[in-house]
Amino acid sequence: MKKKIGFIGCGNMAQAMIAGMIRSEVIPPEQIMASAFTEATLIEVRKNYHIHISQDNKAVAAFADILFLAIKPDQYKKVINEIKDAVGDDTIVVTIAAGITIDAMNEALREGAKVVRTMPNTPSLVGEGLSALCPNEFVEKEELQDVKVLFESFGKAEVIQEDLMDAIPAISGSSPAYVFMFIEALADGGVMQGIPRKQAYRLAAQAVLGAAKMVLETGMHPGELKDQVCSPGGATIEAVTTLEQKQFRGAVLSAMESCTKKAKDLAKS
Numbered sequence: 390m391k392k393k394i395g396f397i398g399c400g401n402m403a404q405a406m407i408a409g410m411i412r413s414e415v416i417p418p419e420q421i422m423a424s425a426f427t428e429a430t431l432i433e434v435r436k437n438y439h440i441h442i443s444q445d446n447k448a449v450a451a452f453a454d455i456l457f458l459a460i461k462p463d464q465y466k467k468v469i470n471e472i473k474d475a476v477g478d479d480t481i482v483v484t485i486a487a488g489i490t491i492d493a494m495n496e497a498l499r500e501g502a503k504v505v506r507t508m509p510n511t512p513s514l515v516g517e518g519l520s521a522l523c524p525n526e527f528v529e530k531e532e533l534q535d536v537k538v539l540f541e542s543f544g545k546a547e548v549i550q551e552d553l554m555d556a557i558p559a560i561s562g563s564s565p566a567y568v569f570m571f572i573e574a575l576a577d578g579g580v581m582q583g584i585p586r587k588q589a590y591r592l593a594a595q596a597v598l599g600a601a602k603m604v605l606e607t608g609m610h611p612g613e614l615k616d617q618v619c620s621p622g623g624a625t626i627e628a629v630t631t632l633e634q635k636q637f638r639g640a641v642l643s644a645m646e647s648c649t650k651k652a653k654d655l656a657k658s
């Protein structure tokens with residue numbers, strides 16, 4: 390892709406996306422520029438990804454054809470105010486923040502600015518990201534396609550309607566954190582039974598990867614796949630019973646509810 394890509398904010402999520410883009414060779418490092426709050430972050434980013442760096446957000450805004458705002462929601466107003474005059478009329482501004490709406494973006498930038506609201510996740514780092522995208526009415530079909538190609542360079546991307554965007558952090562933006570907790574817990578359980586720690590992480594992570602792949606590739610209902618593991622009178626149904634008694638699924642649902650509520654509230658900060 391010939392476009393120049395800017396990142397304002399270069400923390401965990403931005404770096405996962407930058408790594409994914411470079412790894413897929415969709416964008417070479419010399420077409421990417423990033424800014425951050427501290428010089429230390431930028432030195433690290435330059436060292437790891439060989440992209441252009443600047444502590445001047447306006448310079449990044451002026452550089453970019455596609456500009457990612459990868460700062461935390463509470464920084465949006467301040468940063469947009471700082472860069473809005475440097476954002477070109479044809480620049481596509483991509484927000485990755487939880488809770489920040491397209492209306493709020495246009496209000497802060499200007500009416501008519503091209504905005505794509507998105508919610509990626511950190512598995513982008515290894516090319517297995519999942520991002521939800523929602524453009525405003527000023528983004529042309531081909532422009533959305535360019536943005537989609539970028540997101541697909543580090544995983545899957547789905548265009549969805551904006552009223553569902555607040556539901557995305559809980560299911561895919563934040564959910565890697567709960568899955569990491571699950572993997573850690575599985576590994577702890579293995580260690581408790583004597584499996585060496587490093588091997589326990591490998592076994593637990595591969596089991597989660599394999600189970601996810603089965604859902605995606607067989608198209609079967611997760612419940613049916615679960616039933617296939619539970620031999621009658623066997624060991625798995627014992628584990629499943631304990632998980633139900635401990636309200637495993639209820640805990641996940643409650644966690645997702647609180648995540649969604651917080652994601653909406655973040656925009657108010």
Ligand SMILES: NC(=O)C1=CN([C@@H]2O[C@H](COP(=O)(O)OP(=O)(O)OC[C@H]3O[C@@H](n4cnc5c(N)ncnc54)[C@H](OP(=O)(O)O)[C@@H]3O)[C@@H](O)[C@H]2O)C=CC1
Binds near residue numbers: 399426427459508
């Ligand atoms: N982490 C995740 O899994 C996901 C995060 N997001 C969204 O991504 C955004 C960033 O989150 P995350 O990467 O986790 O946060 P981080 O804290 O890791 O990164 C924030 C970045 O913003 C920089 N920054 C802060 N203030 C400014 C400023 N005034 N100008 C320029 N840069 C600034 C920081 O610089 P410095 O490093 O120098 O402090 C840092 O690089 C959030 O809006 C979040 O909702 C979306 C999906 C998933």
Ligand SMILES: O=C(O)[C@@H]1CCC=N1
Binds near residue numbers: 487558562563
């Ligand atoms: O924790 C957060 O607010 C962000 C949004 C999704 C993942 N991280």
